Amino acid sequence: MVDALQELLKGLFGSAFPLVWTLLKIVLIIAPLLLAVAYLTFWERKVIGWMQVRIGPNRVGPWGLIQPIADGLKLLLKEVVIPTGSDKGVFLIAPMFAFAPALAAWAVVPFNDTLVLANVNASLLYIMSITSIGVYGIILSGWASNSKYAFLGGMRSAAQMISYEVAMGLALVVVLMVSNSLNLGDIVRGQGQGYFADKGLGFLSWNWLPLLPMFVVYLVSIVAETNRAPFDMAEGESEIVGFHVEYSGMAFAVFFLAEYANMILVSTLTSILFLGGWLSPIGFLPDGILWLFLKISAVLFFFLWIRATFPRYRYDQIMRLGWKVFIPLCLIWLVVVGCWMMSPLNIWK
């Protein structure tokens, strides 16, 4: 069927066919992603509701399933208030700066052995560089709002993101060392080999077990990186003001979408780097894209679970955890893994 469609499009567009085909693939990634973002907000409210012995949204549609659509419509119809004295252009560009990297990063994410939009050699490097642009959305929104609260909030969130990016990057360096590749597909394939994988217990040879400290560091860092509870300085409305106080309507909604899209992206990265991507946990079950989705859902559930469980961190404690605990830990573990790989006990050959 895919071949027939390809032939049809080739006849229709001629030399522009590769462009059209790539655009089609992009739409096939982005559209389900946006749907997933909408229903992640719904799932979050349901899960937190159940954890707090409530029901959660259940009024709009069967079991409340239309709720995210209704929320989106409401935000679309609301007025976008632009404060006087704000830098209008930058004020409106800032949410896009936050959202666009979360979409652009999907270009190199592999879904299974062959299903990837762009199979580039330096795909992990690409993701790191693209996601580092997201911090501009925060700084610029704080500055362009022309409000001291938003400005200080922006500085705070930006400093938090930059700090945890360092710890995240160091954790990734260890993964790169053991996988000997920057290609996400190769990193997953590397996890499918080893002593336990040969015995049929694949889940024990994924990176999370030999690199357990790095897995923990990465898991905590992605929560801080996406500004989520318990590190959600931007949204602690009862005690502290975030960078998007001046935003309303769809401009605010784009920040909101960016946060959830980023959550899905980092969950996918965690699944690929540490949890074996599309590999099946047990030998007799076939590998497949379904496993990847299951793992992503599990990590996303972890996000919601800790939001309902932990109280919010104080800002100086967040910075301390990043700089004084995680970065030294990563640096030491980097040397430990380096020595491990050079020793006869090396398991990554």
Place this chain on the structure above:
Amino acid sequence: MEFKTFVFYFLSAILVFAGLRVITARNPVHAALFLVLAFFTASGVWMLLQAEFLAIALVLVYVGAVMVLFLFVVMMLDINLDRLREGFWSYLPLGSIIALLMVAEMGLVLGGNYLGLFENSVPQSSAEYSNVQAVGRLLFTEYVYPFELASVILLVGIIAAVALTQRGKRKNKSVSPSQQVFVKAGDRVRVLQMPAEKSD
């Protein structure tokens, strides 16, 4: 026109425009943002040359880190533009000499034939060839001593920057977190028992 050529001219047009706006924008934050755009499109041009490691490193280092700190500083500064413009004519002679020098150097590189820029075409590599791997291999074998030297210098720079900001003893009242987590309610709060007063 080939698609690649079109992309090249498209990116170059944005690059030139962004470069011009960096020096003509009145607002320093806008100028910094145009510099970000310039870096980004320049990395796109490098990508066309198949120098993917350089292109990604440019975005990762300059756009993701350096320009963020730059923006921090520019936003915090209270820049008076009129005062900055006052010295324009007195700086012009020196500035134009430097500009002329740079133009002359660029002309030497592009026009001179000793570099053989135009005789040799851009090397085309196969799809399996990994730029990152090649750069890494060279850095850690042939150029390992210069590489280590550079990293030591950077480390010295980091320590010097920290030392410069540390002025004398800390005078804040922060508590050590290790003591903080062992605090019990009994250490902080004392519950008193008082007999209730009788109302008349």
